[in-house]
Amino acid sequence: MNPLLEVKDLEIAFKKDRAFIPTVRGVNFQVFPGEMLGIVGESGCGKSVTSLGVMGLLPKEFSKLGNHSEILFEGKSLKHLSDVEYRHYRGNEMAMIFQDPMSSLNPVFTIGFQMIEMITAHLKLSKKAAKTRAVDMLKKVGIPRAESVVNEYPHQLSGGMRQRVMIAMALSCNPKLLIADEPTTALDVTIQAQILDLMKKLQKEYQTAVMLITHDLGVVAEVCDRVIVMYAGKVVEEAEVAEIFNAPKHPYTVGLMNSIPSLTDEKERLDAITGSVPLPEEMPAGCPFAPRCAHATDLCFSEEPVTVNVGPKHYTSCWLYSGEGREAADGRAFSRT
Ligand SMILES: Nc1ncnc2c1ncn2[C@@H]1O[C@H](COP(=O)(O)OP(=O)(O)OP(=O)(O)O)[C@@H](O)[C@H]1O
Ligand SMILES: [Mg+2]
Structure with a gap:
């Protein structure tokens, strides 16, 4: 495809x-x-x-x-x-x-006015047909009383309703x-x-x-x-959802996973990753995650990792998984904690 x-x-x-x-x-x-x-x-x-x-x-x-x-x-x-x-x-x-x-x-404009503007700007519809479409879309996204909501102003709606309106508008x-x-x-x-x-x-x-x-x-x-x-402005890992949850590779992804609260685990899993994302103007040499990474080697601090294929439709940019880095990290335990 x-x-x-x-x-x-x-x-x-x-x-x-x-x-x-x-x-x-x-x-x-x-x-x-x-x-x-x-x-x-x-x-x-x-x-x-x-x-x-x-x-x-x-x-x-x-x-x-x-x-x-x-x-x-x-x-x-x-x-x-x-x-x-x-x-x-x-x-x-x-x-x-x-x-x-x-x-x-x-x-300052009603929901209907804004939706009609958007619809008529993109689809060849009359104002009346656009209004019907707006009401239909509001119904589709589960807005009760869509016929009256269309005449209301944004502040009259709750946050959840406004977000539904945005979805209706985007999909209209x-x-x-x-x-x-x-x-x-x-x-x-x-x-x-x-x-x-x-x-x-x-x-x-x-x-x-x-x-x-x-x-x-x-x-x-x-x-x-x-x-x-x-x-830090780069893609560090890419995979299908099941694959990334079963076998996360990049230490950053692993860290993000460990910070998901879990109801079933005996221990609280809220180990936030220590440190913070570097600012664009303070980007370190090498892998931008190295300063926060428990597995970083000298190589990680000096050279940017290349992207490697680590599984079915699964890619990561981390020296742990590419030739040189793998040797440098050899013998280290690397697992989800
Ligand atoms: N208009 C701008 N001018 C200068 N820097 C910007 C601008 N917009 C974003 N940035 C900077 O670009 C970096 C990335 O910002 P971005 O908003 O894409 O982050 P994000 O991943 O969407 O974060 P969040 O989860 O907080 O929404 C940040 O350091 C931010 O300060
Ligand atoms: Mg953002």
Whole structure:
């Protein structure tokens, strides 16, 4: 199957004091039609910047894409699209849901007005037909009293309802790709579960490919087919969900897994990984995770690891798994604690 979205060697740098600081540093991944791909990693790893890059929503004057970077949608490059051309892709082909629905809904217009604007901008429908579609979509995402909600303002709805409205809006033009950036972190746990169920259901019904960005590996386990783990502007591991949970390879992934609280374990598993993600302007030499890694060798502090195949459709960038590093780390116990 051909990928719907292909991101190749994505580099994004931000301007700071006249210099451009590399922030996303050579990210590669593919999203296949209809799949749900999870993107996980701690705060500051570059998850949102990567998705804004794909959506063509980075601030032009303050950011720069790498010369060799490519973003291909159905095989066509999006890199040099004009603003108008990009706008066609956003909505018709891909849509994004943001963490805080309040910041992406306009407080001075009704839900219906905003949905109709969006629908008529992308689909050839009359205002009346667009309103019917808006109400239908609101019903689809489980909004009670959709006929009256359509005439209400964002502040009249609860956080969970607003997030449902965002999903309805994003899906109202049948995009092939939906990027959901932390769609549930602002919500309480029960509502979170409902929204995730809803996204999964809609994804199945419409065969929409979803890039689900989250801090939470538990969420990934529940709804995703495949996952990429990002650290310090790079992808450090990629695999299908079952594979990554059964056999996580990168010490960072293992650390993330160990910080998932478990109800069944006799010991509390909340061993957060010590230390923090390096800032883009303070990127260390070698593997960016080395300063936090219990398995790091001299090699890890001096050279960036290469990406190696470590299982079926399973890749990681870690010296423990490539020739030289494996020898250096020989004899060390390496297991999930
Ligand atoms: N517009 C910008 N200008 C300069 N730096 C930025 C900009 N946006 C993001 N960054 C920096 O890029 C890095 C990655 O940020 P990003 O928002 O992608 O992280 P994230 O993985 O989405 O984190 P979170 O989980 O907190 O949302 C951070 O160091 C951030 O400060
Ligand atoms: Mg983010």
